[in-house]
Amino acid sequence: MIVNPSAFTILCFGDSNTFGQRSEERGRWPADTRWTGQLQAILGDGYSVIEEGLGGRTTDLDDPERNDRNGRIYFQPCLRSHSPLDMVVIMLGTNDLKTRFDRGPEDIAAALDGYIDNIDQTAWTRTGEVPITLLVSPIHLDATKPGFAESSSEYNADSVERSRNLSASIRGVADKRNVLFLDAATVARPGHDGIHLSRASHASLSRLIADEIRLNSQPSASN
Template identity: 40%
Template sequence: MKTILCYGDSNTWGSDPGGGARFDPETRWPGVLRRALGDGYRVIEEGLGGRTTVWNDPIEGYKNGKEYLIPCLDTHQPLDLVIIMLGTNDLKHRFSLTAFDIAQGAGVLVEVVQNSRAGRDAGPPRVLLLAPPPVATLHERFQEMFKGAAAKSRQFGKYYRQVAAERGCDLLDTAELVRSSELDGIHLEPGEHAKLGLAVAERVRLILPD
């Protein structure tokens, strides 16, 4: 049994861009991934709305992705693969970060996993880094919070790819696969969750063959 940890924010948690309740487990992309991989794989969801890569949020609090990652790895070990999709919340205007800095924050998380003993035989798990999807036209409730985010998010693919090359991990640029919903500009609709889950499953089979 191969064990995969999906570590992310509200798009991993399954937030409905229409403002409704959380999507059900079968709709969320980790659930699609689990179903596509089938027997022999265990998929663990660790999504949290508002989670950043490495930054402390002075308003929301307890959302620093680095702080929770280490105990999370220890909780779920042994892990074969950790999938990281974070960076969207780093785009919030209050952080004043560039796309380059956000990607570097994601790189710190990759290093945490690579330096851990959370894999098989006390070694590190493999890492698949997902560059988050670009921000679309923002709903009014997000316009000030994510001011300037759309342009920065379109640079994610470039800088996340550099981070993956430098850290020697696998990369999937979600901008090539899915689009953020026009309902709020941030979250994924069910069809996009399905496309992302299937694409990740295809990559996982290459990283962790049967």
């Protein structure tokens, strides 16, 4: 926990790829391997990174198999509990692509538009302004990975194709709402299971996001 009271505070809200689920086996990468932990290390203690990842989290869909994965229900109280915030980073959409939801990229992007409403209406900075929003389009599903067939019974070929079209739809929402946008798939890939970030991709994603944060922030000095 960063105890610098003036630190530029960043909430990272996402699914298993923010939680740090391993792609090669069960379990979670340690904090210094997860992209959020590496982001904190890159930025230093003039920044405070808050990790809010949950496996299976959707944008705003109720999952009949797990009743606590609708991200939108938790998002607003999450904003309240962590404010004041300077930036909110959201990387969601992969779980919406599961076959039981049959959801397309435009609907996923529209759900993320609602998250921007929550930030505008609920979150605040120390000076009473609205935090910066950064939408991050998630990595592509990859059916060519050796563990995909075994690990991804919830996804099919349509899911893979739709994952490749998410970036354009999410960028459209970001442009419309005048918020920041990054495409994780430009620097990051899934590992063995074709779903979760490879170990190396945690590092490359952290650098991508760190660069964007630095461009849009003023770090504070450590006390």
